[in-house]
Amino acid sequence: MAVSKEKSVKASKKTSKVKSSNFSKETYIKWYKDMLLIRKFEEKTGQLYIQQKFGGFCHLYIGQEAIAVGTASASKKGDKHMTAYRDHGHPIALGTDPRILMAELYGRTTGCSKGKGGSMHFFDKNVGFMGGHGIVGAQIAMGAGVAFAEKYNETNNVVYVSMGDGAVRQGILHETFNMAMLWNLPVVFIIENNNYAMGTSVERTTNVLELSKIGLSYDMPSESVNGMSPEAVHESIKKASDRARKGNGPTLLDIQTYRYKGHSMSDPQKYRTKDEVSDWIEQDPIKHCYDLIKKNKWLTDKKLDDISDWVKNEVKECVEFAENSPYPDGKELYNDVYMDKDYPFIIEY
Ligand SMILES: Cc1ncc(C[n+]2csc(CCOP(=O)(O)OP(=O)(O)O)c2C)c(N)n1
Numbered sequence: 001m002a003v004s005k006e007k008s009v010k011a012s013k014k015t016s017k018v019k020s021s022n023f024s025k026e027t028y029i030k031w032y033k034d035m036l037l038i039r040k041f042e043e044k045t046g047q048l049y050i051q052q053k054f055g056g057f058c059h060l061y062i063g064q065e066a067i068a069v070g071t072a073s074a075s076k077k078g079d080k081h082m083t084a085y086r087d088h089g090h091p092i093a094l095g096t097d098p099r100i101l102m103a104e105l106y107g108r109t110t111g112c113s114k115g116k117g118g119s120m121h122f123f124d125k126n127v128g129f130m131g132g133h134g135i136v137g138a139q140i141a142m143g144a145g146v147a148f149a150e151k152y153n154e155t156n157n158v159v160y161v162s163m164g165d166g167a168v169r170q171g172i173l174h175e176t177f178n179m180a181m182l183w184n185l186p187v188v189f190i191i192e193n194n195n196y197a198m199g200t201s202v203e204r205t206t207n208v209l210e211l212s213k214i215g216l217s218y219d220m221p222s223e224s225v226n227g228m229s230p231e232a233v234h235e236s237i238k239k240a241s242d243r244a245r246k247g248n249g250p251t252l253l254d255i256q257t258y259r260y261k262g263h264s265m266s267d268p269q270k271y272r273t274k275d276e277v278s279d280w281i282e283q284d285p286i287k288h289c290y291d292l293i294k295k296n297k298w299l300t301d302k303k304l305d306d307i308s309d310w311v312k313n314e315v316k317e318c319v320e321f322a323e324n325s326p327y328p329d330g331k332e333l334y335n336d337v338y339m340d341k342d343y344p345f346i347i348e349y
Protein backbone atom coordinates (compact mmCIF):
# COMPACT_ATOMS: atom_id res chain seq x y z
CA MET A 1 0.00 0.00 0.00
CA ALA A 2 1.52 3.34 -1.00
CA VAL A 3 1.58 6.05 1.63
CA SER A 4 -0.71 8.86 0.52
CA LYS A 5 0.89 12.02 -0.81
CA GLU A 6 -0.45 14.05 2.10
CA LYS A 7 0.83 11.64 4.68
CA SER A 8 4.34 11.31 3.30
CA VAL A 9 4.80 15.07 2.97
CA LYS A 10 3.37 15.71 6.41
CA ALA A 11 5.67 13.12 7.93
CA SER A 12 8.73 14.84 6.60
CA LYS A 13 7.65 18.43 7.35
CA LYS A 14 6.63 17.63 10.90
CA THR A 15 10.22 17.20 12.01
CA SER A 16 11.75 20.13 10.10
CA LYS A 17 12.69 22.83 12.56
CA VAL A 18 16.36 23.66 12.16
CA LYS A 19 17.58 27.12 11.18
CA SER A 20 20.15 27.08 8.41
CA SER A 21 22.05 29.95 10.06
CA ASN A 22 23.59 27.60 12.66
CA PHE A 23 26.05 26.29 10.08
CA SER A 24 29.01 27.85 8.32
CA LYS A 25 29.45 28.43 4.62
CA GLU A 26 32.28 25.84 4.64
CA THR A 27 29.95 23.20 6.10
CA TYR A 28 27.33 23.79 3.40
CA ILE A 29 29.93 23.62 0.65
CA LYS A 30 31.33 20.37 2.04
CA TRP A 31 27.85 18.85 2.40
CA TYR A 32 27.01 19.90 -1.16
CA LYS A 33 30.23 18.52 -2.64
CA ASP A 34 30.03 15.22 -0.73
CA MET A 35 26.35 14.65 -1.51
CA LEU A 36 26.91 15.45 -5.18
CA LEU A 37 29.78 12.96 -5.29
CA ILE A 38 27.63 10.26 -3.66
CA ARG A 39 24.74 10.98 -6.06
CA LYS A 40 26.88 10.97 -9.21
CA PHE A 41 28.87 7.92 -8.09
CA GLU A 42 25.60 6.06 -7.64
CA GLU A 43 23.97 7.28 -10.86
CA LYS A 44 27.01 5.88 -12.64
CA THR A 45 26.81 2.70 -10.53
CA GLY A 46 23.21 2.19 -11.67
CA GLN A 47 24.19 2.60 -15.35
CA LEU A 48 27.16 0.25 -15.04
CA TYR A 49 25.01 -2.36 -13.32
CA ILE A 50 22.47 -2.28 -16.16
CA GLN A 51 25.36 -2.69 -18.61
CA GLN A 52 26.33 -5.80 -16.59
CA LYS A 53 29.79 -4.46 -15.80
CA PHE A 54 29.46 -6.16 -12.43
CA GLY A 55 26.99 -8.44 -10.72
CA GLY A 56 25.57 -9.24 -7.31
CA PHE A 57 23.01 -7.12 -5.53
CA CYS A 58 23.02 -3.34 -5.79
CA HIS A 59 21.00 -1.02 -3.56
CA LEU A 60 21.23 2.68 -4.31
CA TYR A 61 21.22 5.35 -1.56
CA ILE A 62 19.95 8.14 -3.85
CA GLY A 63 17.70 10.49 -1.82
CA GLN A 64 19.13 9.50 1.58
CA GLU A 65 22.47 11.34 1.25
CA ALA A 66 21.73 13.99 3.91
CA ILE A 67 21.89 11.28 6.58
CA ALA A 68 25.40 10.17 5.62
CA VAL A 69 26.84 13.69 5.38
CA GLY A 70 25.04 15.04 8.47
CA THR A 71 26.31 12.08 10.50
CA ALA A 72 29.84 12.45 9.13
CA SER A 73 30.01 16.17 9.94
CA ALA A 74 28.73 15.66 13.49
CA SER A 75 31.02 12.74 14.34
CA LYS A 76 34.69 12.69 15.35
CA LYS A 77 37.80 10.88 14.15
CA GLY A 78 37.95 7.52 15.91
CA ASP A 79 34.16 7.10 15.97
CA LYS A 80 32.81 4.01 14.20
CA HIS A 81 30.02 3.74 11.62
CA MET A 82 28.04 0.73 10.48
CA THR A 83 25.09 0.24 8.20
CA ALA A 84 23.20 -2.34 6.16
CA TYR A 85 23.71 -3.26 2.49
CA ARG A 86 22.66 0.24 1.22
CA ASP A 87 26.19 1.29 1.99
CA HIS A 88 27.70 3.33 -0.86
CA GLY A 89 27.02 6.74 0.70
CA HIS A 90 28.48 6.32 4.19
CA PRO A 91 32.14 5.65 3.33
CA ILE A 92 32.16 8.40 0.69
CA ALA A 93 30.84 10.87 3.28
CA LEU A 94 33.51 9.69 5.72
CA GLY A 95 36.30 10.28 3.21
CA THR A 96 37.04 6.89 1.62
CA ASP A 97 38.58 7.20 -1.82
CA PRO A 98 35.63 6.35 -4.14
CA ARG A 99 38.05 4.58 -6.51
CA ILE A 100 38.43 1.66 -4.08
CA LEU A 101 34.64 1.53 -3.71
CA MET A 102 34.09 1.33 -7.47
CA ALA A 103 36.82 -1.34 -7.65
CA GLU A 104 34.94 -3.28 -4.96
CA LEU A 105 31.77 -3.16 -7.07
CA TYR A 106 33.80 -4.58 -9.95
CA GLY A 107 35.18 -7.34 -7.69
CA ARG A 108 38.80 -6.28 -8.16
CA THR A 109 41.77 -6.74 -5.80
CA THR A 110 42.09 -2.99 -5.32
CA GLY A 111 38.57 -2.85 -3.85
CA CYS A 112 38.02 -1.82 -0.24
CA SER A 113 37.24 -5.46 0.64
CA LYS A 114 39.79 -6.90 -1.82
CA GLY A 115 36.99 -7.52 -4.33
CA LYS A 116 35.42 -10.21 -2.17
CA GLY A 117 32.53 -8.21 -0.71
CA GLY A 118 30.86 -6.34 -3.56
CA SER A 119 28.21 -3.66 -3.21
CA MET A 120 26.77 -4.83 0.11
CA HIS A 121 30.07 -5.27 1.94
CA PHE A 122 32.04 -2.07 1.69
CA PHE A 123 34.48 -1.67 4.59
CA ASP A 124 37.12 0.93 5.40
CA LYS A 125 38.69 0.82 8.81
CA ASN A 126 40.79 3.91 8.00
CA VAL A 127 37.72 6.13 8.21
CA GLY A 128 35.95 4.08 10.90
CA PHE A 129 33.52 2.43 8.49
CA MET A 130 32.88 -1.05 9.91
CA GLY A 131 30.74 -2.25 7.04
CA GLY A 132 28.10 -2.80 4.96
CA HIS A 133 26.06 -5.80 6.25
CA GLY A 134 23.68 -7.94 4.17
CA ILE A 135 21.71 -9.66 6.91
CA VAL A 136 18.85 -7.35 7.85
CA GLY A 137 19.33 -6.18 11.45
CA ALA A 138 22.63 -8.01 12.08
CA GLN A 139 24.58 -4.78 12.41
CA ILE A 140 22.34 -3.66 15.29
CA ALA A 141 23.87 -6.24 17.62
CA MET A 142 27.34 -6.08 16.08
CA GLY A 143 27.31 -2.30 16.44
CA ALA A 144 26.49 -2.61 20.13
CA GLY A 145 29.40 -5.06 20.36
CA VAL A 146 31.72 -2.48 18.81
CA ALA A 147 30.36 0.10 21.27
CA PHE A 148 31.07 -2.32 24.11
CA ALA A 149 34.70 -2.57 22.89
CA GLU A 150 35.01 1.23 22.75
CA LYS A 151 33.70 1.53 26.28
CA TYR A 152 35.89 -1.32 27.54
CA ASN A 153 38.97 0.27 25.96
CA GLU A 154 37.99 3.71 27.33
CA THR A 155 38.42 5.37 23.92
CA ASN A 156 35.58 7.88 24.31
CA ASN A 157 34.58 7.03 20.73
CA VAL A 158 30.95 6.73 19.70
CA VAL A 159 29.42 4.11 17.38
CA TYR A 160 26.68 5.02 14.88
CA VAL A 161 24.59 2.08 13.74
CA SER A 162 22.24 2.69 10.82
CA MET A 163 19.37 0.34 9.99
CA GLY A 164 16.29 0.44 7.79
CA ASP A 165 12.68 0.71 8.97
CA GLY A 166 12.34 -2.99 8.05
CA ALA A 167 15.30 -3.99 10.24
CA VAL A 168 13.50 -2.50 13.22
CA ARG A 169 11.15 -5.52 13.08
CA GLN A 170 13.96 -7.98 13.82
CA GLY A 171 13.89 -9.43 17.33
CA ILE A 172 17.59 -8.79 17.79
CA LEU A 173 16.85 -5.07 18.10
CA HIS A 174 15.05 -5.64 21.40
CA GLU A 175 17.79 -7.73 22.98
CA THR A 176 20.37 -5.22 21.82
CA PHE A 177 18.46 -2.15 23.04
CA ASN A 178 18.01 -3.75 26.44
CA MET A 179 21.69 -4.62 26.83
CA ALA A 180 22.95 -1.35 25.35
CA MET A 181 20.89 0.55 27.93
CA LEU A 182 21.85 -1.75 30.78
CA TRP A 183 25.54 -1.37 29.96
CA ASN A 184 25.24 2.31 29.08
CA LEU A 185 27.02 1.85 25.76
CA PRO A 186 28.25 4.78 23.63
CA VAL A 187 26.03 4.03 20.65
CA VAL A 188 23.59 5.97 18.46
CA PHE A 189 20.98 3.82 16.75
CA ILE A 190 19.83 5.44 13.51
CA ILE A 191 16.74 4.28 11.68
CA GLU A 192 17.07 5.39 8.08
CA ASN A 193 13.31 5.37 7.73
CA ASN A 194 12.59 5.48 4.00
CA ASN A 195 9.13 4.07 4.75
CA TYR A 196 9.61 0.83 2.82
CA ALA A 197 11.21 -2.52 3.42
CA MET A 198 11.44 -3.69 -0.18
CA GLY A 199 7.78 -3.07 -1.19
CA THR A 200 6.23 -3.16 2.30
CA SER A 201 5.37 0.18 3.89
CA VAL A 202 5.81 0.88 7.60
CA GLU A 203 2.05 1.11 8.06
CA ARG A 204 1.59 -2.45 6.76
CA THR A 205 3.93 -3.86 9.39
CA THR A 206 3.04 -2.09 12.61
CA ASN A 207 0.49 -0.09 14.57
CA VAL A 208 3.30 2.02 16.03
CA LEU A 209 3.98 4.38 13.14
CA GLU A 210 6.30 6.64 15.13
CA LEU A 211 9.32 4.38 15.22
CA SER A 212 11.11 6.56 17.79
CA LYS A 213 8.62 5.22 20.34
CA ILE A 214 10.37 1.84 20.21
CA GLY A 215 13.22 3.26 22.27
CA LEU A 216 10.90 4.43 25.01
CA SER A 217 10.24 0.91 26.31
CA TYR A 218 13.92 0.79 27.20
CA ASP A 219 14.04 4.36 28.57
CA MET A 220 16.28 5.21 25.63
CA PRO A 221 16.21 8.90 24.64
CA SER A 222 14.53 8.88 21.23
CA GLU A 223 13.43 11.41 18.64
CA SER A 224 12.18 11.87 15.08
CA VAL A 225 14.39 13.77 12.67
CA ASN A 226 13.94 15.24 9.19
CA GLY A 227 16.31 13.17 7.06
CA MET A 228 16.08 15.48 4.04
CA SER A 229 17.86 18.16 6.08
CA PRO A 230 21.61 17.72 6.72
CA GLU A 231 21.26 20.41 9.41
CA ALA A 232 18.62 18.45 11.34
CA VAL A 233 20.63 15.24 11.00
CA HIS A 234 23.84 16.93 12.17
CA GLU A 235 22.16 18.52 15.20
CA SER A 236 20.44 15.33 16.34
CA ILE A 237 23.61 13.24 15.87
CA LYS A 238 25.69 15.84 17.72
CA LYS A 239 23.29 15.85 20.66
CA ALA A 240 23.22 12.04 20.77
CA SER A 241 26.99 11.66 20.46
CA ASP A 242 27.62 14.30 23.16
CA ARG A 243 25.33 12.30 25.42
CA ALA A 244 27.19 9.06 24.64
CA ARG A 245 30.62 10.65 25.11
CA LYS A 246 29.60 11.95 28.53
CA GLY A 247 28.82 8.37 29.54
CA ASN A 248 25.05 8.76 29.32
CA GLY A 249 24.44 5.87 26.93
CA PRO A 250 22.47 5.18 23.75
CA THR A 251 20.03 7.25 21.71
CA LEU A 252 17.52 6.20 19.05
CA LEU A 253 16.94 8.51 16.08
CA ASP A 254 14.10 7.84 13.66
CA ILE A 255 15.41 9.76 10.65
CA GLN A 256 12.74 10.18 8.00
CA THR A 257 14.00 9.96 4.48
CA TYR A 258 13.18 8.51 1.09
CA ARG A 259 14.88 6.46 -1.60
CA TYR A 260 14.11 7.91 -5.01
CA LYS A 261 15.02 4.66 -6.78
CA GLY A 262 13.70 1.14 -6.28
CA HIS A 263 14.73 -1.13 -3.41
CA SER A 264 17.41 -2.72 -5.58
CA MET A 265 18.05 -2.70 -9.30
CA SER A 266 15.07 -4.96 -10.02
CA ASP A 267 12.01 -3.30 -8.51
CA PRO A 268 8.92 -2.37 -10.58
CA GLN A 269 7.86 -0.03 -7.69
CA LYS A 270 4.15 -0.87 -7.86
CA TYR A 271 3.77 -0.09 -4.16
CA ARG A 272 4.08 3.69 -4.50
CA THR A 273 2.84 6.48 -6.73
CA LYS A 274 4.88 8.80 -8.95
CA ASP A 275 3.41 11.77 -7.03
CA GLU A 276 4.72 10.40 -3.76
CA VAL A 277 8.22 10.10 -5.23
CA SER A 278 8.15 13.59 -6.73
CA ASP A 279 6.92 15.14 -3.46
CA TRP A 280 10.04 13.86 -1.75
CA ILE A 281 12.33 14.86 -4.62
CA GLU A 282 11.07 18.43 -4.12
CA GLN A 283 12.82 18.39 -0.73
CA ASP A 284 16.09 17.18 -2.21
CA PRO A 285 18.99 17.94 0.17
CA ILE A 286 21.50 18.56 -2.64
CA LYS A 287 19.24 21.16 -4.21
CA HIS A 288 18.66 22.67 -0.76
CA CYS A 289 22.41 23.19 -0.22
CA TYR A 290 22.95 24.38 -3.80
CA ASP A 291 20.15 26.97 -3.47
CA LEU A 292 21.54 28.26 -0.16
CA ILE A 293 25.06 28.58 -1.59
CA LYS A 294 23.66 30.53 -4.56
CA LYS A 295 21.31 32.69 -2.48
CA ASN A 296 24.06 33.69 -0.05
CA LYS A 297 26.61 34.10 -2.86
CA TRP A 298 29.04 31.80 -1.01
CA LEU A 299 30.37 30.58 -4.35
CA THR A 300 30.39 32.09 -7.82
CA ASP A 301 28.73 30.20 -10.68
CA LYS A 302 32.22 29.41 -11.95
CA LYS A 303 33.19 27.79 -8.62
CA LEU A 304 29.95 25.79 -8.60
CA ASP A 305 30.72 24.58 -12.14
CA ASP A 306 34.23 23.64 -10.96
CA ILE A 307 32.70 21.43 -8.23
CA SER A 308 30.44 19.75 -10.73
CA ASP A 309 33.39 19.17 -13.13
CA TRP A 310 35.52 17.80 -10.28
CA VAL A 311 32.77 15.35 -9.33
CA LYS A 312 32.33 14.20 -12.95
CA ASN A 313 36.06 13.64 -13.26
CA GLU A 314 36.25 11.75 -9.95
CA VAL A 315 33.53 9.35 -11.10
CA LYS A 316 35.23 8.89 -14.49
CA GLU A 317 38.52 8.09 -12.72
CA CYS A 318 36.72 5.64 -10.41
CA VAL A 319 35.53 3.64 -13.41
CA GLU A 320 38.95 3.74 -15.09
CA PHE A 321 40.65 2.65 -11.87
CA ALA A 322 38.22 -0.23 -11.38
CA GLU A 323 38.37 -1.43 -14.99
CA ASN A 324 42.18 -1.36 -15.02
CA SER A 325 42.52 -3.29 -11.75
CA PRO A 326 43.09 -7.07 -11.68
CA TYR A 327 40.64 -9.71 -10.46
CA PRO A 328 41.66 -11.58 -7.30
CA ASP A 329 43.57 -14.79 -7.63
CA GLY A 330 41.58 -18.00 -7.04
CA LYS A 331 43.45 -18.74 -3.83
CA GLU A 332 42.18 -15.50 -2.30
CA LEU A 333 39.05 -17.53 -1.54
CA TYR A 334 40.96 -19.13 1.32
CA ASN A 335 42.29 -15.88 2.80
CA ASP A 336 40.43 -13.79 5.38
CA VAL A 337 38.17 -16.72 6.23
CA TYR A 338 37.66 -17.31 9.92
CA MET A 339 38.66 -20.82 10.88
CA ASP A 340 38.83 -22.34 14.33
CA LYS A 341 41.72 -24.79 14.08
CA ASP A 342 40.39 -27.00 16.89
CA TYR A 343 36.89 -27.25 15.48
CA PRO A 344 36.10 -30.81 14.45
CA PHE A 345 35.16 -31.79 10.88
CA ILE A 346 37.05 -28.91 9.23
CA ILE A 347 39.27 -30.05 6.41
CA GLU A 348 42.40 -28.00 5.93
CA TYR A 349 43.31 -27.47 2.28
C1 LIG B 1 17.53 -11.58 7.91
C2 LIG B 1 17.12 -11.16 6.54
N1 LIG B 1 15.86 -11.32 6.13
C3 LIG B 1 15.49 -10.92 4.89
C4 LIG B 1 16.41 -10.37 4.03
C5 LIG B 1 15.96 -9.93 2.65
N2 LIG B 1 15.88 -8.47 2.61
C6 LIG B 1 16.86 -7.75 2.07
S1 LIG B 1 16.56 -6.11 2.17
C7 LIG B 1 15.09 -6.34 2.97
C8 LIG B 1 14.25 -5.14 3.37
C9 LIG B 1 14.84 -4.31 4.44
O1 LIG B 1 14.26 -3.03 4.45
P1 LIG B 1 14.77 -1.84 5.35
O2 LIG B 1 15.34 -2.41 6.60
O3 LIG B 1 13.68 -0.86 5.49
O4 LIG B 1 16.00 -1.22 4.55
P2 LIG B 1 16.01 -0.40 3.17
O5 LIG B 1 16.21 -1.42 2.08
O6 LIG B 1 14.74 0.33 3.05
O7 LIG B 1 17.20 0.48 3.25
C10 LIG B 1 14.85 -7.68 3.13
C11 LIG B 1 13.64 -8.22 3.76
C12 LIG B 1 17.74 -10.24 4.50
N3 LIG B 1 18.69 -9.69 3.73
N4 LIG B 1 18.07 -10.61 5.75
Ligand SMILES: [Mg+2]
Pocket (backbone or CB within 6 Å): 164, 165, 166, 192, 193, 194, 195, 196, 197, 198
Ligand atom coordinates in the same frame (compact mmCIF):
# COMPACT_ATOMS: atom_id res chain seq x y z
MG1 LIG C 1 13.37 0.94 4.48
